[in-house]
Amino acid sequence: MTVAAAVARITQLERDGLHAALEYHEEPAGPGPLAGMPVALKDNIAATGFQLSCASRILEGYRAPFDATAVARLRAAGAAIVAKANLDEFAMGSSTEHSAFGRTRHPLDPARVPGGSSGGSAALVAAGAVPAALGSETGGSVRQPASFCGIVGVKPSYGRVSRYGLVAFGSSLDQIGICAADVATAGRVLAVISGRDPADATTADRDPFRMPADATVRGLTIGVPAEYLPDDLDPGVRAGFDRALAALRDLGATVREVSLPHTRLAIPTYYVIAPAEASANLARFDGVRYGARGPGADVAAMYRATRGAGFGPEVRRRIVIGTYVLSSGYYDAYYGKALAARALIARDFDRVFGAGVDLLLTPTTPTTAFRAGDRTTDPVQMYLADVFTAPVNLAGLPAVSVPVGRSGGMPVGAQLIGPAFSEPAIVGAAGALEGALDAVAEVR
């Protein structure tokens, strides 16, 4: 696909009401391993020549003053940035309904959500506008929309990809991830954007990711955590998962049932730690140096007015939660407990991988894409959409979601989870699984 064709496609999709691209235009492509590839970026990733709104009124009109490291690497590899994709405001959400600039529609059913928070990125790839789009993960915000939209979603290990130029939400959780039309494209992009960055001290001192020589699962032991297959799992999601598991067996993998007993703590843990970190990270949006500024007779009033009007309801909720759990008298009861629970969740994964399991296979999401408006009145119902993805972020591990079929016409995804920095094994396994399945076939 050429850059011109991508922009033309985006133009048509926006006219038709997809609302996935907040800004889009052509830019020159160059030589390199991604020569000529049009790529979209979630609009919380900085790219010169484009806005950086985080889908928030508080950054409306703000233009990125520098390139994120991941973007600089894409451009140096010959890719062309063609669009800034819609998202839940400041990456806080699971449906892309919390954007200040309107919700993104699901490419297959406009009454449904594409997932979130990287819903715009996933929708643009699923709609055939671009072969790849960068998103960001804090609790599942690449894999969940990828699963909802029927595309590949990659969450790298924490420290695999530089966060320099990614607007911070939860700094101990955030990672730039990849939405892609297929595993090979995702792998090509990951190879370019990954690697140590002096501008981000949390990047690991490791060589960049390299594509595995072959896509195989023969000889691997695949663990299936019982906690990810509850009795009330959506039947279509269960059928898709069973299909994927059968395919891995047919490809020569050994399957073993395992247990991750602290999985049930993941969502409450995530919704203490992430808001706590967000309350600190979003303190910088105060109207002083950049962004919107509200009225105030003095600077304190200006801060309150700027932030009260500039942030949307979900962001305000999370800042309040984060401030509360870090405040005197509540710190130990909430944040201290969440830190301990996080360590237990990570230890569950370490124990399983240390006992001979190479990779885990689980459903990516508990349901297929839900209808817009179905979960906006009860925040906890929305949070539960991340039940299978958030544990991976808490443990800092890598995972890839692969489309495994459709249920009632809506995509179903399954995810492969691996030990830290096992991306070559996961990408290889994901490629094998992708090749063995018809991703658009009904699973029941």
Added chain:
Amino acid sequence: MSITREELARIAALAALDVDDAALPELVTQVSRILEYVSQLGAVAADDVPPFRPPSHAEAQPLREDVVRPGAALDPRAFAPQFAEGLFLVPRVGGFGEGDAA
């Protein structure tokens, strides 16, 4: 675990967030719902659990050399709401009292 209207107003002030009176009741309800949900963490035995370290830094956080480097070469006039003579201009600093953001 529900939060009172007064407590939520105190937390909003700590976070430097104006919340108008019309929005306050719904925010109290929603925050209470979330706090009730996460309070199940109270049953977690936190003693003797080694803290989580990200796999990227199982050892100590690497540090860079302590040398002064130039700051970002950005012109504040391109994005500051008000900027003059090398200064970001803001309303007067004053009126800080209990509950106001510092």
